[in-house]
Amino acid sequence: RVAEAFAEVVDAKSPFTFQHSQRVADLARDMAERLGSPPAIVRCAYRAGLLHDIGKLGVSNRILDKAGPLTPEERPLVGRHPLLTWTILERVEVFTPIARLASVHHERLDGAGYPWGIAAPALDRLDRALAVCDIYEALTADRPYRSGMEPAQALGILRKLQDGAVDAELVEVLEGMVG
Numbered sequence: 001r002v003a004e005a006f007a008e009v010v011d012a013k014s015p016f017t018f019q020h021s022q023r024v025a026d027l028a029r030d031m032a033e034r035l036g037s038p039p040a041i042v043r044c045a046y047r048a049g050l051l052h053d054i055g056k057l058g059v060s061n062r063i064l065d066k067a068g069p070l071t072p073e074e075r076p077l078v079g080r081h082p083l084l085t086w087t088i089l090e091r092v093e094v095f096t097p098i099a100r101l102a103s104v105h106h107e108r109l110d111g112a113g114y115p116w117g118i119a120a121p122a123l124d125r126l127d128r129a130l131a132v133c134d135i136y137e138a139l140t141a142d143r144p145y146r147s148g149m150e151p152a153q154a155l156g157i158l159r160k161l162q163d164g165a166v167d168a169e170l171v172e173v174l175e176g177m178v179g
Contacts, residue, residue, distance in 0.1 A: 003095075004050055007022055007051065008022075010051075013056060014065050020138070021049065022050065023141075024130070025047070025048075025050040026046075027137060028048065028133045029042055029045050030177055031173055034176070035125065037126075041126065044101060045130065047095075047098050048126075052103075055081035055082060055084030055085035055103075056081045057084075059084075060077070064078070067144045082106050082115050083115045086099055086100070086103035100127075104118060104130075108164070109128070109165060110165060129170050132158065132167065132170045136154050136158060136178070139153075155174070155175050158171045
């Protein structure tokens with residue numbers, strides 16, 4: 001319940017992120033269940049989904065709600081939100097078990113993600129699942145600079161990202177979920 005309340009605060013920060021955390025959490029929970037994860041891991045996936053963007057509380061709305069592309073100065077400010085997520089969650093004892101998972105949602109299998117550049121060998125299945133769920137939800141949601149995509153279009157983009165960025169098996173699982 002605490003994680004859900006924090007997710008509501010995060011999502012209320014911007015009209016363009018309304019229910020983003022809840023939708024990512026629902027997708028992550030459903031994916032963990034489909035992967036046959038034990039109940040404790042399913043709960044971790046759900047809670048990490050709820051809290052993955054808590055670090056955005058430290059990013060200005062002028063940047064988050066911007067209608068155009070980010071400037072070279074703005075990009076690192078947005079890019080630090082996973083680090084802020086880590087900093088916040090690892091300090092709260094009840095959230096420590098999900099701090100890393102919630103913080104690595106922008107890392108990529110090829111190491112080209114951010115903020116740490118973690119590559120495939122250090123990203124477990126749940127890390128990879130949360131990343132796929134976050135990308136899908138972000139693509140299908142309205143943003144200040146574009147309308148949300150249809151599910152088929154978002155899945156097409158994820159399939160293209162299978163060449164090094166995201167886990168192909170988990171894209172297939174997601175496709176089965178949102179069909």
